[in-house]
Amino acid sequence: MKAGCFKQWAAGIAVMALPVLAQAQAADPKPWQLNMGRGVTHLSQNAYEAHMLALWICIAIGLLVFGAMGYAMFAFRHSKGAKPDTSFTHSTKLEIVWTVVPVLLLVIMAFPATSKLIDMYDTREAEMTVKITGFQWMWKYDYLGEDVGFTSRLDRKSEEIRQSGIVPTTADHEHYLLDVDNMLVLPTGTKIRFVITADDVIHAWWVPALGWKQDAIPGIVNEAWTQIDEPGIYRGQCAELCGKDHGFMPIVVKAVSPEEYRAWLDEQKQADAPATATVPATGAPSTETAAADAADAAVAG
CATH class of the missing domain: 2.60.40.420 (Cupredoxins -  blue copper proteins)
Structure with missing residues (x-):
């Protein structure tokens, strides 16, 4: 039973990971598609590239943060006799590091995103x-x-x-x-x-x-x-x-x-296009003219 549940979980995780790892997606969204598609235009490619850049940065941050948390919880657990550090004090260096690094990451993402956004609204030279x-x-x-x-x-x-x-x-x-x-x-x-x-x-x-x-x-x-x-x-x-x-x-x-x-x-x-009226040939009276002449003759008679 446990083996079956494990296989189901593994299959589910694999299905979820495939769209993230795929290098290209179909143009139109598909059922259960998790990742953004590349599309068929220059703008859709720009959006895909900006999305993937942010996604991989978030994945790297998540692996680093949760990896450190997992290691700390395992290596310094109470059952191994770990004692809490009551002498920890404020560290200026650490404050600088975890302030500067996020700012640098935001700048790295901001430059390509801004240029792509400007391109998205440039409707000049349209044909x-x-x-x-x-x-x-x-x-x-x-x-x-x-x-x-x-x-x-x-x-x-x-x-x-x-x-x-x-x-x-x-x-x-x-x-x-x-x-x-x-x-x-x-x-x-x-x-x-x-x-x-x-x-x-x-x-x-x-x-x-x-x-x-x-x-x-x-x-x-x-x-x-x-x-x-x-x-x-x-x-x-x-x-x-x-x-x-x-x-x-x-x-x-x-x-x-x-x-x-x-x-x-x-x-x-x-x-x-509206239907054009047929122009009668020169010298030949039109149907409307002939009908009017006949009506005039009848009144005169």
């Missing part, structure tokens, strides 16, 4: 701009300067499963509550600026693979940017409690090559 507006409970995307815009909401299949009351499985829907009717299509290798706001209440636009999330606040325009390096489909959700259907406004970003993106954009423009 295109997408306006994101949060609604209860959907997103609206406008490609500024392209006259293309559409809404994106929970896909119909997820909605039907949700309303049915059954317990969904991956067999019913592989991306239940994480799929939409209209994906946000973006080109790879392109610096994209986002302007983010909301129409009613506070929302938050969050796709983990992109490495950031940004609040969508009514009356305020926030900025962010991304440059997606790898084609693929990346999913996210609203990250701000925005009402009763907060959990049903997913985000799906489809990253394609610049050529595919341009072809898709042209299709959207053609679909949104």
Whole structure:
């Protein structure tokens, strides 16, 4: 029985340690994933590197502190006849050491974190701009300067499963509550600026693979940017409690090559273009003109 419990504990610890030791994670979060993923953008890589630096420093501090505590408790236990030191006095050297060392560690973490944070908010030299507006409970995307815009909401299949009351499985829907009717299509290798706001209440636009999330606040325009390096489909959700259907406004970003993106954009423009009236050939009266002449002749007769 004890051996079985030991094996279970060992397996659990191994599973918990794997994400920490892994050098790369999938773009989208996975069930039971404990560590941050690398993502598919420059910003997500920056966030991952800052996270791992802080994590390893914390692990080193923890091993040092708890190792010293464990050694002290074992080597100087009462059963071995250890006596408490009643003559210990204040040590200026120790005070200096345990003040200077944490300050140095904070400085070591602050420099890369600050540079990465500045980079995160530098939206200059963007090649295109997408306006994101949060609604209860959907997103609206406008490609500024392209006259293309559409809404994106929970896909119909997820909605039907949700309303049915059954317990969904991956067999019913592989991306239940994480799929939409209209994906946000973006080109790879392109610096994209986002302007983010909301129409009613506070929302938050969050796709983990992109490495950031940004609040969508009514009356305020926030900025962010991304440059997606790898084609693929990346999913996210609203990250701000925005009402009763907060959990049903997913985000799906489809990253394609610049050529595919341009072809898709042209299709959207053609679909949104109003139908043009047919111009009659010179010398041939139009249908409307012929009908009017016939009506005038009938009245004259």
